[in-house]
Amino acid sequence: MDPRFEASKYENTIYNFWEQNGYLQSKKGKPYTILMPPPNANASLHAGHGMYTIDDIVIRWKRLTGYASLWIPGTDHAGFETQYVFEKELAKKEQSRLNFDRETLYKMIFEFVKDNSGLIYTQFKKLGFLADWKRSVFTLDKQVIAYVSDTFKQMVTEGLVYRDNYIVNYCTYCGTSLAELEVKHIERKDPLYYLKYGPFVLATVRPETKFGDTAVAVHPKDKRYRQWINKDIEVEGLLGKFKVKVIADSVVDPTFGTGVVKITPAHDPNDFETGKRHDLEIKKVINIDGRLNELAGPYAGLKVKVARQKIIEDLQKKGLIEKIDENYEHSVTVCYKCGRDLEPTIIPNWFIKVDLLKKPVIDAILEGKVRFIPKKYKKQMLSWLEVMHDWPISRQIVWGIRIPVWYKVDKNAKNINVWWLDKNKKLNYGDISKFLKNGITLKEITSGLQQVSAETGSKQPSFVISNECPGDDYLPETNTFDTWFSSGQWPLVTLKKEEYKDRFPTDFMGTLSDILKFWISRMIMFSLYLKKTVPFKDVYLWSMVADSKGVKMSKSKGNVVNPIDMVNKYGADAFRASLLFGIGEGGTVNLSEDKVRAMRNFTNKIWNIGRFIYMNRSQSSKVISQNLDLKTKKTTDEMETEFGILRKKIIKYMNSYKFSAAFGDLYEFIWHRFADFYIEQLKEAVTTGDNQTLETLEKVYLNMLIMIHPFMPYVTESIWQIFNGSSSSILESKINVS
RNA sequence: GGCCGUUUAGCUCAGUGGUAGAGCGCUGCAUUCACAUUGCAGAUGUCGGAGGUUCAAAUCCUCCAGCGGCCACCA
Numbered sequence: 001m002d003p004r005f006e007a008s009k010y011e012n013t014i015y016n017f018w019e020q021n022g023y024l025q026s027k028k029g030k031p032y033t034i035l036m037p038p039p040n041a042n043a044s045l046h047a048g049h050g051m052y053t054i055d056d057i058v059i060r061w062k063r064l065t066g067y068a069s070l071w072i073p074g075t076d077h078a079g080f081e082t083q084y085v086f087e088k089e090l091a092k093k094e095q096s097r098l099n100f101d102r103e104t105l106y107k108m109i110f111e112f113v114k115d116n117s118g119l120i121y122t123q124f125k126k127l128g129f130l131a132d133w134k135r136s137v138f139t140l141d142k143q144v145i146a147y148v149s150d151t152f153k154q155m156v157t158e159g160l161v162y163r164d165n166y167i168v169n170y171c172t173y174c175g176t177s178l179a180e181l182e183v184k185h186i187e188r189k190d191p192l193y194y195l196k197y198g199p200f201v202l203a204t205v206r207p208e209t210k211f212g213d214t215a216v217a218v219h220p221k222d223k224r225y226r227q228w229i230n231k232d233i234e235v236e237g238l239l240g241k242f243k244v245k246v247i248a249d250s251v252v253d254p255t256f257g258t259g260v261v262k263i264t265p266a267h268d269p270n271d272f273e274t275g276k277r278h279d280l281e282i283k284k285v286i287n288i289d290g291r292l293n294e295l296a297g298p299y300a301g302l303k304v305k306v307a308r309q310k311i312i313e314d315l316q317k318k319g320l321i322e323k324i325d326e327n328y329e330h331s332v333t334v335c336y337k338c339g340r341d342l343e344p345t346i347i348p349n350w351f352i353k354v355d356l357l358k359k360p361v362i363d364a365i366l367e368g369k370v371r372f373i374p375k376k377y378k379k380q381m382l383s384w385l386e387v388m389h390d391w392p393i394s395r396q397i398v399w400g401i402r403i404p405v406w407y408k409v410d411k412n413a414k415n416i417n418v419w420w421l422d423k424n425k426k427l428n429y430g431d432i433s434k435f436l437k438n439g440i441t442l443k444e445i446t447s448g449l450q451q452v453s454a455e456t457g458s459k460q461p462s463f464v465i466s467n468e469c470p471g472d473d474y475l476p477e478t479n480t481f482d483t484w485f486s487s488g489q490w491p492l493v494t495l496k497k498e499e500y501k502d503r504f505p506t507d508f509m510g511t512l513s514d515i516l517k518f519w520i521s522r523m524i525m526f527s528l529y530l531k532k533t534v535p536f537k538d539v540y541l542w543s544m545v546a547d548s549k550g551v552k553m554s555k556s557k558g559n560v561v562n563p564i565d566m567v568n569k570y571g572a573d574a575f576r577a578s579l580l581f582g583i584g585e586g587g588t589v590n591l592s593e594d595k596v597r598a599m600r601n602f603t604n605k606i607w608n609i610g611r612f613i614y615m616n617r618s619q620s621s622k623v624i625s626q627n628l629d630l631k632t633k634k635t636t637d638e639m640e641t642e643f644g645i646l647r648k649k650i651i652k653y654m655n656s657y658k659f660s661a662a663f664g665d666l667y668e669f670i671w672h673r674f675a676d677f678y679i680e681q682l683k684e685a686v687t688t689g690d691n692q693t694l695e696t697l698e699k700v701y702l703n704m705l706i707m708i709h710p711f712m713p714y715v716t717e718s719i720w721q722i723f724n725g726s727s728s729s730i731l732e733s734k735i736n737v738s
Numbered sequence: 739g740g741c742c743g744u745u746u747a748g749c750u751c752a753g754u755g756g757u758a759g760a761g762c763g764c765u766g767c768a769u770u771c772a773c774a775u776u777g778c779a780g781a782u783g784u785c786g787g788a789g790g791u792u793c794a795a796a797u798c799c800u801c802c803a804g805c806g807g808c809c810a811c812c813a
Contacts, residue, residue: 003773192813204813217813252813261813270813330812376742380808383741387809517808543807548750548762582751582761587743588806590750594762601775612772664752664760676777683771
């Protein structure tokens with residue numbers, strides 16, 4: 001044995017050994033199943049992925065305690081995320097999504113993802129993950145698309161899906177609407193304009209939406225304005241005089257500004273709700289390209305921010321601005337992806353009614369059918385489920401599973417807006433009837449199709465749900481499902497049919513806490529809806545991996561630790577252990593090179609204990625064992641007793657998922673009790689040929705190796721094979737937990 | 739504004755009613771010894787603050803403050 005454990009010398013050989021000898025597959029025994037949270041197909045490993053180690057520890061521990069543990073991997077197409085990355089690549093070539101029809105764009109992204117996928121699995125293997133890679137599932141695999149489409153069909157049939165014109169947060173840059181979870185709120189200073197508005201003065205940060213005002217609201221109990229309620233007022237505006245109704249609504253805070261609010265249902269979520277309550281007209285003045293439309297008169301065609309400046313100047317000229325508060329602080333909703341201001345706007349969307357679906361989820365959590373570790377996430381989950389609104393599932397991007405809907409288009413077709421490229425690659429936009437009347441064929445439109453937006457409500461065209469095109473006179477819905485709509489069905493598409501009998505619900509779901517609401521909630525929801533049972537029993541949430549000071553890693557801060565660098569330098573075992581050592585369960589994980597180095601030193605300590613025993617074993621194999629002297633006997637007895645106690649403690653910790661505590665105790669025992677104390681005490685006896693003591697040392701040592709194997713698989717397996725032969729595996733060992 | 743978490747050594751963090759702990763860093767000593775990626779010894783703490791419960795509180799309770807997370811609202 002070398003005087004040092006050189007991880008790089010063993011890791012590949014050991015992993016290949018596991019792979020070639022079927023250790024990635026489950027063995028006989030009681031089933032135990034973990035589904036890997038699918039990373040983005042085109043991702044490469046970052047520090048956060050390191051936490052998948054937790055799942056691997058559980059898989060290995062369960063294997064050693066006699067379970068047929070199985071870890072099924074997969075990758076996610078990550079719709080919005082991936083298209084965003086791809087569009088950035090396009091932009092480098094001075095192109096944009098608008099240059100391509102949707103089919104071409106889809107194919108291009110598909111190729112892009114294909115070129116970049118596979119890397120993360122190679123990296124996972126480097127970390128030693130015992131996953132059954134042959135069973136990998138991609139969320140755009142045929143059977144997944146079919147399953148997800150069937151779910152949609154069933155939900156439509158059961159009345160759980162509706163289309164509606166709904167105010168959504170729309171990112172004019174990314175070109176799609178976002179769910180509430182995908183928006184970010186930031187605090188910002190913006191000017192608050194006090195506008196003269198007929199008999200009133202009112203405060204707004206968005207004067208450019210005033211062309212879409214369809215009411216003015218005051219608080220019902222506000223005495224100042226009581227006389228105006230339900231009356232029309234005449235307002236002098238930039239486009240001349242107009243009349244607008246005064247309504248009373250308790251959303252108005254009489255102490256804010258002047259206590260008067262303009263209501264713009266088309267461009268503000270609150271105003272939209274208010275508008276619904278008072279049955280107000282909806283006047284859209286901003287198009288989804290972020291520009292004002294013809295209702296804005298001379299300002300039509302201007303982008304929102306430009307228009308705002310111009311409008312303010314013009315209002316000032318007309319003397320319609322009373323004052324401007326330049327230091328107004330408020331929170332603004334921005335796109336979580338590109339950081340730009342979101343435009344609340346009304347576009348047709350597909351929605352899932354969640355009221356009926358979320359109830360069983362809440363019950364299951366309350367009944368403890370799904371447990372959360374750490375416990376605080378149970379409360380967080382429940383409080384979020386309570387306020388959960390209907391889920392807008394349509395995204396106006398191409399990278400994803402298309403909503404399998406086809407609109408019937410006949411001679412009288414209308415109420416369907418289309419964006420399409422003609423033969424000359426020129427983008428056309430408008431109601432489909434306009435094009436058909438001008439002699440353009442449906443085929444021409446579909447071959448260059450970018451987007452379809454069908455009206456809702458009474459104007460909604462008829463449609464059929466089908467994966468295949470039902471006929472020549474149909475136009476496909478171009479919206480795709482929200483990524484979480486498909487990944488939410490992950491537990492329902494990863495197992496083989498026959499496995500649902502004994503591997504479902506699965507046992508453990510270890511994932512990052514920041515997708516608790518996006519993903520975990522939806523998986524439970526879909527599973528309860530479709531399978532009438534929860535998808536997994538225990539959810540283990542780990543927090544963000546941060547740098548040594550607890551600061552989130554980011555390229556701009558320059559504090560990113562590359563896991564693969566750490567693995568190459570110090571070994572996979574050291575990197576894995578550094579994510580666990582000295583942390584609280586569910587807290588921030590601080591990663592630093594110092595810590596990885598400390599753990600590398602520990603692997604070396606484990607190795608050298610083995611080296612000591614091994615050297616003496618080969619030397620003393622022919623020496624006849626002596627009678628133990630009393631002191632030596634007492635020490636070995638103590639050692640065995642102490643290890644016995646530790647063993648029970650570790651089992652207890654592992655059963656309650658206290659990985660850090662388990663590893664910490666093993667570290668303490670192996671280094672500071674076994675090596676520093678017992679070996680030192682017994683060294684003389686062993687080196688002078690006391691075989692019996694050496695055997696006891698070896699027995700305890702090998703048992704220790706088994707216990708720590710889930711945490712440090714490579715060094716333990718390497719030593720095991722040196723002691724027991726290169727065809728043996730530590731994974732064949734059994735830890736008796738009873 | 740609501741809920742949750744957190745505050746312990748220079749740094750990063752464990753600890754849970756009974757003598758304050760680890761890793762890294764620091765100081766001194768040890769070298770043909772399994773390992774210097776080592777060993778031994780040591781320094782550094784009013785355990786955020788104030789009250790309370792208890793024979794006994796870092797640990798349980800109340801209040802306050804700082805930090806963090808989640809949610810809601812912001813014309």
